[in-house]
Amino acid sequence: MRSITSLAAVAALLLAATGCGGGGGAGPSGPTAKDPTTGKAITNSKGEAVSVEAANKFKNAMDSMVQHDKAGDWNEASCRSTAELFLDAADEQGDKTFAEAIYNAGLAYQRCKNDAEAKKYFQQALQTNPKFHPARVQVALYNLADSGEKNIDKAIAEMRQAAVVDAQYKNVEALVHLALLYMKRGNNEPDSDGPNDFQRAKRYIQSALAVDDAFMPAFNQLAIYYLETAKQKAGRKSGKSVATNVSKQKKVDTQALELAALVCSQAIRKNPNYAPIHNTAGMIQVELANLNGAVQAFNTARKLDPTFYEAQMNYAAVNLQFRGFQQAEEAYRAALRMRPNDYDAHLGLALALRGQIDDSNFDKYVAAASAELDAAKKLAPERPETYYNEAILTQEYKAKSGGKAAEGALQSAKGLFGQFIQKAGASAEFADAVKRSKERMEEIDQIIAFNKQTEAERKAAEADLKTKEAEQEAAAGAEGEAGAEGATQ
Structure with missing residues (x-):
């Protein structure tokens, strides 16, 4: 589930602390901070007055967070140092009453995906209030x-x-x-x-x-609501966040999809820099069979947010559908940098590499595609797709040499097709691939039989040729002996 948290919540807390630094009044550990616009005391989530020192430290921490957000330079050190600034503000307030500061320490750790520390401080903030x-x-x-x-x-x-x-x-x-x-x-x-x-x-x-x-996540979720509702009406399962080939799936109602697209267009007019809405727009275009529009939308999303895993995967998947193998490879590699142990990204990269195999890179790309399939198989050994695609790679490329030398590779491909059929079972999702696998297994048997027959015929022809050569040599020798006898007489 892609989180929509962080920035909106921080913005609200920033407003609560804006202008911190005014004095006056008795606070929990010193003078109470006041809002210079209204003159009212600044309070925490419990309605308790915040001291000037605590408010100033909170503002400094917020400035640090905003600066790192703008620079996009979050790392382990900056997350820790920013979190500590918020925790200093909480300590300054005293009595563990400053839930906002503790919460923002969690947000700081969340920025660099230190979820263990983030969750700890979120829990602490909730315990505080x-x-x-x-x-x-x-x-x-x-x-x-x-x-x-x-x-x-x-x-x-x-x-x-x-x-x-x-x-x-x-x-x-x-x-x-x-x-x-x-x-x-x-x-x-x-x-x-x-x-x-x-x-x-x-x-x-x-x-x-x-x-x-103007809350963009709400617009995005509304568009997804209409998209998923359209799928439900068509009897399709909902919930997939990554684009798939819908050419063989039951088509959804175009009118419902256009409503979803309308929500996206309205949202993009409000904020064209919100990456998720472009990703959702791409999903809608996939359903409308507008792959060019889908690619453009996914590409916009991933450019706006290069760490947007779903956008990278969607861009790659759609490019695969119309043989944009290099573009797909680049996006799958970007996804794997974010999630090195992602099965779908390894499998997709294997397909993108296989699509680029030619005589100039044959050995390198066959080996690279095979390595990605091995990685996928280790991550999810029961997923059928790996075995099917490994069988294709083995049959069409590893057995390319033909003749007797290819028989081992062909037998391996046949075995992989068999494993795929076994793992796929009666799943409707893989019914067409199971049918094709059985056809390929029969084809492999025919190729092997043909190769064996050809080899037998070749050997028979060689033996026949040797026999004829021997007979010719024998006949030539007999003629030579007869000529010699005639000359003696």
Whole structure:
């Protein structure tokens, strides 16, 4: 699940601390900070006054975070140092009451994907103030991820607590995450929020947009809602975030897709620099069979955010469909830099490399494609796709030498097709590939039989030739002897 957190929550907290540094009043550990615009005391999430020193330290920490965000230079050291600035602000406030500062320390660690430290401080912020809903959102997402995304009912309950009870519909991130979770679960049980999960999701997306009509994650989720609804109406499974070949799938209603596309276009007009909306637009174009438009949208998304895994994978997958093998290779490698142990990226890279094999790079690219398939097989030994594609590589390239020398490679390919059929089982997803595999196995048997017959015929022809040569030599010798006898007489 791609997180939509971080920047929006930080912006809200930054506004709460803007202008920190004014004096006056008795605070928890010194003078109370005041907002220079209103003259009112700056308070934390519990409504407690924040001291001038704590507010100043918080502002310095925010300045550091914003600076690193703009520079895009987050690393382990900058994450730690920024987090420590926020924790210094919390310590300055004293009595562990500054939930915002502790929460932002977690956000700082999240910037460099130090999830263990991030989760620790999100939990601490929630313990500091159980009604601090931004922290509850983050903890709920981490707990869901830790469960392998199985404890979705618990995650929905926690997100609803954050969005509805604690935030009173004012936390747009919580509302959008709640909608996303409902769509992910997708059950049809009615409750007080609506007749089914998809209708509940729509309600909370609309609630988020009612609070903030420029909140891009809400626009993006609304577009995804219409896209997934269209798939459901067509009897298609929803939930895939990476583009697949839809040419053989049941087509979805074009009108519904155009509604999704309209939401994307409106959102892009509001903020053309938000990468996820371009990725969603690309997914819609894939469904509309506009692959050129899809490639452009995915490419825009990955250029805006080179760390956007789904955009890289989508760009690669669509390029594969019309033989853009070099572009696909580049994008799959970018995805693997983010997720080195990703099965789909290794498999996709193997296909992109196989598509580029020619006489000039034959040995190098066959070996490289084979290595990627080996990596994929180690990561997910039960996934059928690897065996099918390894069989193709073996039959069409490793057995290229032909004749007797190719028999071992052909037998290996036949065995791999057999393994694919066994692992694919009765899955409808692989039905066509299973049929093709059986045909290829028969083809391999015919090739081997033909090669053996040809070899036998060759040997028979060689033996016949030797016999004829021997007979000719014998006949020539007899003629020579007869000539010699005649001369003697």
